[in-house]
Amino acid sequence: MGIRSRIISHLSEGMINYPEINALWLEGSDGTSTSDHLSDIDVVIHVNSGFETKALSICENLLEEIAALDISYEEPRQHSNMRYKVFHLENTPSYLFIDVNVYSHRPFIEFDRFNDSEVPIVLFDKKQVIQIREHNESELQQTLRNRLYHLENTIKQKARVEKYIERNKFIEAIGYYHKFIISPLVEVLRIKYKPINHDYYIVCISKHLPREIAQQLEDLYKVTSIEDISKHTQQAYQWFYEVLKDVQNNLNE
Template sequence: MITKQLILTKLQKSLIENPNINAMWLEGSDGTGSADNYSDLDIVMDVVDGFEADSFHLIEKTLQEIGPLDLNSEESYQPLLKYKVYHLQGTPEFLFLDVTIQSESRRFKFTIENDSEVPYVLFDKKGIIQYQSLDKNSLHQQLIKRLISLENTMKQKARAEKYIARGKFMEAFGYYQKFVLEPLVELLRINYKPINHDYYIVSISKHLPKDVCVELEGLFKNSSLDELKENICKAYEWFYRELPKVREKLNRSVRMKGC
């Protein structure tokens, strides 16, 4: 039987001796200690610049020694980060292998206060995995600017409303998500979990209070144009109830830091 532990053991044994691979660790639920039977594997490796493609080839060779791959998909990602998703045939359908290759020159540091991004270290030969404290003042100033962008997005809710008027549910629903739900969700995150403000729905049930999640979940339930119209009004009103409170909280924090 192919298990998560078997996959990790094989990969670690295959990769640890390669001089171009500096470190390997797990993130996601394995890092935070919240993994269950439905969890995937979030594997991250730090490699010497220029060895990124070869690293993927080594991973794929090792995985194919375990069993055939029925998914091998390269995704777009940030500079100095390459990302691919794999799935081994015969393993649980939930057991995706999300593999990120980080170039050494990225010199990324984990933020101590961010309990959603925690590395579970498999090996680290060069002290790659490092930590830094959160610069709260810098984050708050960034979020103050972000509030302007979120409000400007919410002000475009008419992009959804015009499709309600036209009787076109799919278009209305799509624009509702982009111009109403997304800014509201991020505003709530800034209020309750600012360090993870850009996570959208990832771990949202853990990051927001239960009563807030219950109210927010209702806004995701839309089966008719009438419900959509009503939820746009609810979301808009909620956004503008929260916005001044969140803005004042952030401004107060920045002022206190400046004293």
């Protein structure tokens, strides 16, 4: 058994008998059947409210039974019932992070049947926590219309980039370039080509966009000077409105 399979099996076998742990599943590349030798492991644990800290501790102890940990880091979250911690075992591939999410914020976790980028691989589910719901196209379209409003009003602020171009301040210019130009462009492209994953930003973007579109977008990321930022800002701004018009027409059909 390889280390990846061993980690998954050991976590499942070690957690299933805790009555406070309701379900354990995998997401990410395991769910989409795209894992390779560079993939991490995305683990999700659903627990009773108040058991979040204990669940993370159980997970850590189980991993330490396999090998010592050289990373055990919990990212801060605003809500105690949604926790995230990343682990890495010593002497395992450097890319084999174990990303653990612990949820207790609602009794059921829903997955859209139409969304092939979010597919749970259920290790156990004692309370039918995982629910597969039918796709609601009208709901998605309303969400997209709302997003288009915000995206357009973000990119309209391109003068925030241009003023730093004028001041010849590269660091500030590139920061605002990504915030006010690239980010809205990325999302409007996603809305056109992979609308159900409009909010994924760059995650899997090379897979979600047509190759020629991904290449065109990649060129806009290749910035090494104020001159590049200036030129790319105008190109991206024009492209955004071309795509926006197409998307709005499609949503209004």
